[in-house]
Amino acid sequence: MLGAIVALAAVTLVGAALAPDGSSKARPFAVSRLAPKSAPSPLAGRLSKVYGTNIPASRYGTEIADLEDEGTNLAGEQVSELSPLPARLFIVPENEYRAYAQRWIAQAVSGASLLRHALGAGHRAAAQLAWATTWSDYLHLGAVYGLFATQNQAIDGVPGVLPGGSASPRFVGLHRIEMGLWTGASLGSLIGYSKLLQGALERLHNVVAQAQFTPLEYATRSHEIIEDAQRDLLSGSEVPWSGQGVLGIAAGLAATEEVFHTLEPLLSGRENTEGEVRSELLMLRGLLASIDHRHHGSYPSLAQLGSYEHEQLNGYVAGALSALEQMPGTLETEVRRSPPKLPQPSTAERAKERAEERQAEGEP
Amino acid sequence: MSPLDRRQFLSRSAAMLSAGGLGALAGVVAEADSHSSAPQQSSVEQSRDTLATELATRVSFDGPHQAGILTAAQAQSTLVALDSIAPDRSTLIVALRNLSERARSLAHGDTVGAEELDDPPPDSGILGPVNAPDQLTVTIAFGASLFDYRYGLQALKPKGLEAMPNFPHDDLDPTRSHGDVLISVCAGQRDTVVHTVRELMRSVVGHLTPRWSIDGFKSARRGPTPANNPRNLFAFRDGTANPDVQDASLMDELIWVQPALHSSGEPAWAAGGTYQVVRTIRMHVEFWDRVGMFEQQNMIGRYRVTGAPLGATSEFEDPRYDLDPEGKRIPLIAHIRLANPRTPPTANQRILRRGYNYERGIDEAGNLDQGLLFVAFNQDIQRQFATIQTRLQAEEMTDYITPVGGGYFFAPPGSRGPGDWVGSGLFV
Numbered sequence: 002m003l004g005a006i007v008a009l010a011a012v013t014l015v016g017a018a019l020a021p022d023g024s025s026k027a028r029p030f031a032v033s034r035l036a037p038k039s040a041p042s043p044l045a046g047r048l049s050k051v052y053g054t055n056i057p058a059s060r061y062g063t064e065i066a067d068l069e070d071e072g073t074n075l076a077g078e079q080v081s082e083l084s085p086l087p088a089r090l091f092i093v094p095e096n097e098y099r100a101y102a103q104r105w106i107a108q109a110v111s112g113a114s115l116l117r118h119a120l121g122a123g124h125r126a127a128a129q130l131a132w133a134t135t136w137s138d139y140l141h142l143g144a145v146y147g148l149f150a151t152q153n154q155a156i157d158g159v160p161g162v163l164p165g166g167s168a169s170p171r172f173v174g175l176h177r178i179e180m181g182l183w184t185g186a187s188l189g190s191l192i193g194y195s196k197l198l199q200g201a202l203e204r205l206h207n208v209v210a211q212a213q214f215t216p217l218e219y220a221t222r223s224h225e226i227i228e229d230a231q232r233d234l235l236s237g238s239e240v241p242w243s244g245q246g247v248l249g250i251a252a253g254l255a256a257t258e259e260v261f262h263t264l265e266p267l268l269s270g271r272e273n274t275e276g277e278v279r280s281e282l283l284m285l286r287g288l289l290a291s292i293d294h295r296h297h298g299s300y301p302s303l304a305q306l307g308s309y310e311h312e313q314l315n316g317y318v319a320g321a322l323s324a325l326e327q328m329p330g331t332l333e334t335e336v337r338r339s340p341p342k343l344p345q346p347s348t349a350e351r352a353k354e355r356a357e358e359r360q361a362e363g364e365p
Numbered sequence: 366m367s368p369l370d371r372r373q374f375l376s377r378s379a380a381m382l383s384a385g386g387l388g389a390l391a392g393v394v395a396e397a398d399s400h401s402s403a404p405q406q407s408s409v410e411q412s413r414d415t416l417a418t419e420l421a422t423r424v425s426f427d428g429p430h431q432a433g434i435l436t437a438a439q440a441q442s443t444l445v446a447l448d449s450i451a452p453d454r455s456t457l458i459v460a461l462r463n464l465s466e467r468a469r470s471l472a473h474g475d476t477v478g479a480e481e482l483d484d485p486p487p488d489s490g491i492l493g494p495v496n497a498p499d500q501l502t503v504t505i506a507f508g509a510s511l512f513d514y515r516y517g518l519q520a521l522k523p524k525g526l527e528a529m530p531n532f533p534h535d536d537l538d539p540t541r542s543h544g545d546v547l548i549s550v551c552a553g554q555r556d557t558v559v560h561t562v563r564e565l566m567r568s569v570v571g572h573l574t575p576r577w578s579i580d581g582f583k584s585a586r587r588g589p590t591p592a593n594n595p596r597n598l599f600a601f602r603d604g605t606a607n608p609d610v611q612d613a614s615l616m617d618e619l620i621w622v623q624p625a626l627h628s629s630g631e632p633a634w635a636a637g638g639t640y641q642v643v644r645t646i647r648m649h650v651e652f653w654d655r656v657g658m659f660e661q662q663n664m665i666g667r668y669r670v671t672g673a674p675l676g677a678t679s680e681f682e683d684p685r686y687d688l689d690p691e692g693k694r695i696p697l698i699a700h701i702r703l704a705n706p707r708t709p710p711t712a713n714q715r716i717l718r719r720g721y722n723y724e725r726g727i728d729e730a731g732n733l734d735q736g737l738l739f740v741a742f743n744q745d746i747q748r749q750f751a752t753i754q755t756r757l758q759a760e761e762m763t764d765y766i767t768p769v770g771g772g773y774f775f776a777p778p779g780s781r782g783p784g785d786w787v788g789s790g791l792f793v
Contacts, residue, residue, distance in 0.1 A: 161538070162533070163531065231732070235731075236728045316731070341694050342676050342677075343682070343685055344688075
C-alpha cells in the first residue's frame with residue numbers, strides 16, 4: 002500500500018514536471034540569462050589595484066573575470082572554483098552506505114536460498130522470479146569501481162571476459178544461472194551454481210565491512226552506478242537471456258539514490274548540484290513507476306518495453322547522468338592544480354625539434 | 366607513395382579508355398591543363414585540383430613489403446575479415462591469387478571495361494569509367510585459423526600467430542573477432558574504399574566468405590601545423606610517439622619479421638612480413654564527456670588541446686619521465702607512460718600504430734557506438750603488443766573503453782610483381 006502511495010506521488014510529481022507550459026526541463030536554480038562575458042568593472046574608477054595584488058583595478062571584471070570563468074587563477078594556473086571539502090566529512094556517508102549494503106546483502110542471500118529451493122523443486126517460473134529478485138537485490142548494492150573485486154565475477158560476472166565465453170568453466174554466478182533458466186537447461190544442472198552463488202553472497206558481508214574507498218571514489222560512485230547500468234543493462238548486453246534491463250536500471254537507481262542521500266548534507270550550498278540531481282532522479286523514478294504501472298505491476302523485459310518507453314528511459318537515464326556527473330567535482334577534497342612545467346628546452350633542442358617537425362611535414 | 370603525377374595518370378587512363386568513356390575523361394584532362402596556365406586559381410578550382418591530384422596518387426601494390434603498413438594512413442578505411450570455405454588447397458590458391466590480382470589492378474588505377482551488353486558488367490562502375498588509384502592500399506593478412514588442418518599449412522604457421530586472447534576488461538564478440546584472412550582497404554575517398562571492398566569480395570566469392578567488417582575514418586589534420594597528429598574520438602591526438610617509418614633499420618628492429626635471425630624461430634617464407642594486431646575498441650563517449658578535463662588529461666598524460674605531454678608545450682616534446690619519477694606531473698598510470706615508458710629496456714617493445722576512428726550508429730541504450738579501430742604492426746606480438754597491453758591494464762581509461770572485437774593476423778611479405786601474389790610463399 003505504502004509502495005503504491007509513493008509511486009502515485011512520484012507519478013503526480015512527474016506529471017506536474019511535464020506540464021505543457023514549457024517548464025518541464027526548467028531547473029530550479031538555473032540562470033535565466035547570462036550577463037555579457039566582459040562587463041567593465043564599476044569599481045574601476047575608484048580602486049586603483051585589486052585588493053592583495055598588483056593587478057590594476059581597471060582590468061578587473063574583464064580579463065580576470067574571464068580567466069576565472071575558465072577556471073584559471075591570477076597566477077595563470079588552472080584551478081577549481083570550489084574550496085575542497087575535508088576528507089573526514091565522508092566517514093559518516095560511507096558508514097551509512099555500508100549499513101545499507103549489509104541489509105541488501107542479507108536480502109540477496111535470502112533470495113539465493115529461495116532460488117535454490119525453486120530449482121530443487123523443479124519449478125522454472127518460480128526459479129526465474131527468484132533469480133530476478135536476487136539479481137535486483139544484488140544490484141541494489143551499486144557494486145561498481147571494483148568494490149567487490151573478484152567476488153563480483155563470481156556473483157555477477159559476464160561470459161565475454163572469459164576465455165571460451167559462456168562455455169568457460171569459470172562462468173558461474175547469476176548470469177550463468179540466467180542463461181540456463183531462459184534457454185531451457187535442466188533445473189537440476191543449475192543447483193550447483195546456486196549454492197556457489199549463495200556462498201559468494203554470504204562472503205560479501207565481510208568484504209563490505211572491510212572495503213576501503215577514497216572520498217573521490219565514493220562521490221564518483223554516485224554516477225558510475227547508472228553509467229554502468231546504462232551501458233550494460235539498458236543496451237541489454239549484460240542480460241541477453243532474461244532481458245531484465247529495466248529491473249536492473251531500477252535497482253541501480255535505488256543504489257544511486259542511497260549514495261546521493263548519504264552525500265546530500267555535503268552537497269548543500271555547493272553549486273546547484275543537489276537540486277539538479279534530486280530533480281533528475283525523481284523524474285527517472287517517476288518514469289519507472291509509470292512503466293511498472295502500465296505493465297501491471299512488474300517491470301517488462303527490454304523486448305516487452307514499448308519503443309516510446311525505451312526512448313523515454315534512454316533519455317531520462319541520460320538526463321540523470323548529466324546531473325550526476327557534477328557530483329565528483331562538487332565534492333572535491335583536494336585542490337586541482339596545473340601540473341608543474343617542464344624546464345624550457347634549450348635553443349639547440351628547439352632547433353632539433355623544429356627540424357623533426359619540418360621533416361614530418363615533408364619540408365626540406 | 367609515388368609522385369603526384371596527376372596528368373600522367375589521367376593521360377594514360379584516357380589512352381586506355383574505351384570510346385564510351387573517352388569524351389568525359391578528355392574533358393577532365395583539358396580542364397586540368399587550362400588551370401595550370403591560369404595566373405590565379407579560385408578556392409573552388411584549387412580544391413578541385415587538389416582532389417584530382419589526390420585521386421591520381423598511386424601506391425604500388427607490389428614490393429618487398431606490403432603497402433598499407435608503412436604508408437601514411439589515408440583518410441578512409443574498411444577492414445574485412447573473411448573465412449575460407451575453399452574445399453581444398455588449390456581452390457584457396459585461386460582465391461588468394463584473384464585477391465592480389467584485383468587489388469593490384471585497383472591500386473594501379475584501371476578502366477571499367479565493357480562486356481557484351483547482355484552480360485553483367487565486370488566492374489560495378491560506381492566510380493565511373495575510370496577507377497582512379499586514390500592512394501589505395503590493400504593489405505592482406507592471415508589469421509591463425511588458416512594454418513589449421515584444412516590446407517596442410519600447420520608447419521608454416523608464423524611462430525607468434527595465435528587467436529587473440531581475451532585480455533582483462535575485453536568483451537570480445539566472436540562474430541566481430543578473428544578470421545582466416547583479413548583485408549585492410551585504405552584510400553583517400555570513402556567511395557574508393559566502398560568500391561574496392563565490393564570488387565575484392567566479388568573476386569573471391571564462393572571461396573572466401575565474410576565474417577565481419579568495420580569502417581574507419583581519420584579525423585582531418587586540423588593543425589596548427591601539418592605535422593600535428595589528428596585526434597581520436599576522445600579528442601586526444603593519436604600516433605604522436607610512433608617510430609619513424611623512414612628509418613629502415615628501425616623498421617627491421619621493430620616491424621619486419623627476420624627469420625634469418627636464429628632466435629626468431631620464424632619460417633623462411635615469413636621474411637619481410639609483420640604481425641598485424643586489430644582491436645575494435647568501443648569508446649563510451651558520452652561517459653567520457655562527463656569526465657572533468659583535469660581527469661581526462663591525467664588519464665592520458667597529455668593536454669587535450671595541444672597534445673603536449675603534461676608540463677610541456679609542444680606535441681612532440683619528450684615527456685621527460687626521468688624528471689618525474691613519482692608521477693607528480695604525469696601520473697605513473699597515465700596512458701602515454703604505460704604505453705611507452707621510453708626506457709632502454711622497453712625500446713624494442715614499440716609498435717607502429719595505424720589506427721582509425723569508427724562510428725556505427727547508436728546502440729539500444731541510445732548511446733553512440735563509436736571508438737577506435739586500433740591497428741598496429743609489430744615484429745613479435747608477445748614482446749611488443751601483448752607486453753604493452755598487459756601494462757595498460759593498470760590505466761584508468763579501461764573504465765571508458767571496451768574492446769569488443771579484432772584479432773591477431775600475419776601480413777606476409779609483399780608480392781614481387783604481376784604474376785606473384787600475397788601469400789604465394791606458403792605454397793612453394
